Amino acid sequence: MENSQLYHHGILGMKWGVRRFQNKDGSLTSDGKRHLEQNSKAKQGNNKKKKGHTTNKGKSINELSDDELRKRINRLELEKRYEALSKKEQKAKMFDGKRFVTQVLENSGKVVATQLSTYVMGNMVNKVAQKNIINVKKD
Numbered sequence: 001m002e003n004s005q006l007y008h009h010g011i012l013g014m015k016w017g018v019r020r021f022q023n024k025d026g027s028l029t030s031d032g033k034r035h036l037e038q039n040s041k042a043k044q045g046n047n048k049k050k051k052g053h054t055t056n057k058g059k060s061i062n063e064l065s066d067d068e069l070r071k072r073i074n075r076l077e078l079e080k081r082y083e084a085l086s087k088k089e090q091k092a093k094m095f096d097g098k099r100f101v102t103q104v105l106e107n108s109g110k111v112v113a114t115q116l117s118t119y120v121m122g123n124m125v126n127k128v129a130q131k132n133i134i135n136v137k138k139d
Contacts, residue, residue: 011020021032028036061069122136 021029021035023029119136122134125134126132126136
């Protein structure tokens, strides 16, 4: 059963339009001050650095072991190859799209040019003959 309704009951006993933490002039109530202090303390606790996996980015090349150096070189080479391959694939997709758009524009240009020349030539023939020989409709 899908329930797509939102139920909000608010705070029991609280009147509509009354703010809990702020007075009408914008100053904080005592509850608002307490609430603000608790939030700021919680945010300060989140700013502490978390200890996790450390990398050897601080080591110089001379301090790296042969194995660590090989791993880094391998990683950089793989990243370069991946970037080159993805660029080739992207260029191929761009070429296909460009070719399609070019064909559409050429075909629509031909159709528009044909219609325009038919309209202009029909009007000219009608003016020269001073009759409506050709029924020219402007689409």
